[in-house]
Amino acid sequence: MTRAKGERSLSGWAFLAPYAVAVVLLIAVPALLNVGYAFTDHTGLTRDPQFVGLDNVRRLADDAFLADSLEASLFHVALSVPLRLLAAVGLGLLLAAPRPGGRWFRTAVYLPTVVPDVALAVLFLWVLNPLYGPLNQLLGLFGHPGYTWLSDPTTARVGVVLMLLFPIGEGFVVVLAARRLLDGRLYEAAALEGCGPFGQLRRITLPLLAPVLVLLAVRDTILTLQVNFVPAYVLTDGRPANATLYLPVYIFDQAFEFSGFAYAALITILLMLITAAIIAVQLLAVRRWRVLR
Amino acid sequence: MTDGGGLRLTGLVKAYGPVRAVEGVDLDVPAGELVTVVGPSGSGKSTMLRLIAGLERPDAGMVAVGGQDLRDVPPHRRSVAMVFQDYALYPHLTVRENIMFGLRVRKVPKGEARRQAGAAAERLGIADLLDRYPDQASGGQRQRVALARALVRSPAVYLLDEPLVSLDAQLRLSTRADLLALHRQIGSTTLHVTHDQAEAMTMGDRVVVMDAGRIRQAGPPQEVYDAPADTFVAGFLGSPPMNLVPGGGVLGGAAGGTVGVRPEDLALDPAGPIEATVDAVETLGSEAVLLTRCPDGLRLAVRTPPRLSLRPGDTVRLRFDPDRLHRFDAAGRRV
Numbered sequence: 001m002t003r004a005k006g007e008r009s010l011s012g013w014a015f016l017a018p019y020a021v022a023v024v025l026l027i028a029v030p031a032l033l034n035v036g037y038a039f040t041d042h043t044g045l046t047r048d049p050q051f052v053g054l055d056n057v058r059r060l061a062d063d064a065f066l067a068d069s070l071e072a073s074l075f076h077v078a079l080s081v082p083l084r085l086l087a088a089v090g091l092g093l094l095l096a097a098p099r100p101g102g103r104w105f106r107t108a109v110y111l112p113t114v115v116p117d118v119a120l121a122v123l124f125l126w127v128l129n130p131l132y133g134p135l136n137q138l139l140g141l142f143g144h145p146g147y148t149w150l151s152d153p154t155t156a157r158v159g160v161v162l163m164l165l166f167p168i169g170e171g172f173v174v175v176l177a178a179r180r181l182l183d184g185r186l187y188e189a190a191a192l193e194g195c196g197p198f199g200q201l202r203r204i205t206l207p208l209l210a211p212v213l214v215l216l217a218v219r220d221t222i223l224t225l226q227v228n229f230v231p232a233y234v235l236t237d238g239r240p241a242n243a244t245l246y247l248p249v250y251i252f253d254q255a256f257e258f259s260g261f262a263y264a265a266l267i268t269i270l271l272m273l274i275t276a277a278i279i280a281v282q283l284l285a286v287r288r289w290r291v292l293r
Numbered sequence: 294m295t296d297g298g299g300l301r302l303t304g305l306v307k308a309y310g311p312v313r314a315v316e317g318v319d320l321d322v323p324a325g326e327l328v329t330v331v332g333p334s335g336s337g338k339s340t341m342l343r344l345i346a347g348l349e350r351p352d353a354g355m356v357a358v359g360g361q362d363l364r365d366v367p368p369h370r371r372s373v374a375m376v377f378q379d380y381a382l383y384p385h386l387t388v389r390e391n392i393m394f395g396l397r398v399r400k401v402p403k404g405e406a407r408r409q410a411g412a413a414a415e416r417l418g419i420a421d422l423l424d425r426y427p428d429q430a431s432g433g434q435r436q437r438v439a440l441a442r443a444l445v446r447s448p449a450v451y452l453l454d455e456p457l458v459s460l461d462a463q464l465r466l467s468t469r470a471d472l473l474a475l476h477r478q479i480g481s482t483t484l485h486v487t488h489d490q491a492e493a494m495t496m497g498d499r500v501v502v503m504d505a506g507r508i509r510q511a512g513p514p515q516e517v518y519d520a521p522a523d524t525f526v527a528g529f530l531g532s533p534p535m536n537l538v539p540g541g542g543v544l545g546g547a548a549g550g551t552v553g554v555r556p557e558d559l560a561l562d563p564a565g566p567i568e569a570t571v572d573a574v575e576t577l578g579s580e581a582v583l584l585t586r587c588p589d590g591l592r593l594a595v596r597t598p599p600r601l602s603l604r605p606g607d608t609v610r611l612r613f614d615p616d617r618l619h620r621f622d623a624a625g626r627r628v
């Protein structure tokens with residue numbers, strides 16, 4: 001009896017082992033090393049880094065580039081997370097109901113998520129081109145002169161957000177699936193009570209989806225703070241005037257261009273702390289609702 | 294509370310693609326009457342209720358409440374409340390908020406809505422549940438919440454779609470009594486769909502038997518039981534159902550037609566004209582049902598007193614009351 005039990009749990013561990021080994025070797029160990037490196041003068045080139053105490057931390061305080069980078073990242077999260085959520089939730093709810101051609105629309109919404117982000121970024125180089133890009137031409141239709149998208153700090157940031165509004169397939173699918181799990185009877189009962197489409201959205205759909213929405217917001221915050229690396233690199237390379245020098249870009253620059261391996265390691269820790277702080281604020285904010293009852 | 298709204302259905306038709314769910318239903322329910330609707334699964338009972346509630350548009354025909362044609366009246370403007378089989382309570386709202394939902398949608402002030410919800414809950418004996426969530430209430434309690442939600446609308450017509458089906462037998466019995474008492478109190482027109490023979494027979498002023506989207510018979514329960522309009526109704530109402538003998542057979546010839554006899558109208562009698570072998574004995578406590586088989590293969594159910602100590606394989610003789618035979622023509626209609 002106990003023997004069989006022991007064997008069972010042993011085989012459980014055996015199944016877990018490949019995954020556990022990979023997690024330890026590829027994530028846990030590098031993460032720990034990263035914390036260690038943050039307090040050295042490691043350049044990524046030298047063999048034996050020296051411990052330098054809090055030197056790197058002091059350097060953070062008066063790093064003007066870091067301040068720019070932080071501002072760029074926060075601007076990006078503040079704009080991109082709500083917009084991406086809005087798009088994913090809006091499209092998910094609109095396309096959840098069975099309607100003719102629905103599957104084509106759903107495929108269309110998911111498609112940009114399958115496109116490699118470098119390819120999407122290259123596409124957006126064209127979309128945002130001030131001379132022949134379709135976006136400015138579209139604005140032209142409304143008599144607007146258009147923007148020099150990527151050479152102006154604010155529009156460059158907006159351009160990156162615009163591009164990242166397209167790969168929202170995962171959130172979209174989650175909303176779609178969650179909405180389809182909601183009981184259709186609730187909506188019939190509501191209709192009988194005179195609750196129209198917007199009332200149903202406000203009184204039924206959103207409250208019932210709230211746990212999913214919170215999850216998506218948290219996940220998108222984590223994601224959004226990191227995935228702007230590729231568009232920034234392809235579209236702007238951190239320019240203009242550091243407007244798109246997002247934290248991942250700055251970390252990369254420090255680590256691999258300026259050989260500031262140790263300093264970059266420290267900024268990754270900072271990025272993690274910022275992510276955690278934003279998520280904490282989000283969770284505190286939604287505690288008022290009963291969503292996580 | 295009711296404003297005397299009788300219900301009238303005329304030539305109601307509804308098809309879902311090739312499936313003809315409701316095929317020409319005519320029904321007249323005077324104000325205050327409680328009608329039970331029975332029929333096999335898929336016979337269109339729910340669809341009929343949904344047409345009345347306005348959740349579906351009829352392909353043809355008319356629904357009228359209190360003499361008013363409801364063709365272009367949206368569901369919430371019909372004085373009709375529906376209780377779904379699975380209750381459809383809002384899981385994210387407390388019982389009180391569930392009951393208040395419609396009132397709040399209709400902009401009834403919060404205090405007034407709370408008062409009405411409290412009163413409805415009081416009436417149904419769920420006042421102590423008001424601050425719980427539906428998933429913290431039992432099946433029977435949820436059923437009452439759904440009823441309370443219908444009650445606060447004080448509609449002219451209640452549509453109850455198998456509201457007791459997920460309750461256990463005990464609770465079903467007591468809730469049935471409560472429902473009846475409630476109906477007597479508020480006296481509003483009620484359509485009560487059920488699968489349960491006992492509910493169909495005991496609850497309604499009238500019972501409506503449906504099959505394949507049509508009403509086969511409507512009338513006072515005892516009348517329908519005593520004089521089923523066709524072989525379908527004969528075979529559907531009653532448990533065990535009426536014995537139907539095509540051609541008459543041992544019950545006396547009926548060329549081309551069918552002769553039926555209720556199990557209680559057959560009796561054991563050593564001098565009886567029918568010989569049969571006992572296949573099985575179903576003991577129900579206060580009575581027993583013998584499932585027998587005649588030499589020609591015909592099966593007859595017989596209701597008997599309990600404790601007869603008959604065993605499968607025993608041979609018995611049966612007598613029937615010629616006055617209690619039901620005769621049906623070749624098309625299955627009562628003659």
Ligand SMILES: Nc1ncnc2c1ncn2[C@@H]1O[C@H](COP(=O)(O)OP(=O)(O)OP(=O)(O)O)[C@@H](O)[C@H]1O
Pocket residue numbers: 309312313314332333334335336337338339340341
């Ligand atoms: N939305 C729908 N789409 C297609 N067919 C439907 C739909 N709703 C009902 N039907 C069909 O219409 C017929 C009648 O269905 P209905 O639900 O009214 O039966 P019912 O008498 O209520 O059955 P039950 O006793 O099982 O609840 C069935 O054949 C069913 O399959």
Ligand SMILES: [Mg+2]
Pocket residue numbers: 338339340454
């Ligand atoms: Mg039904």
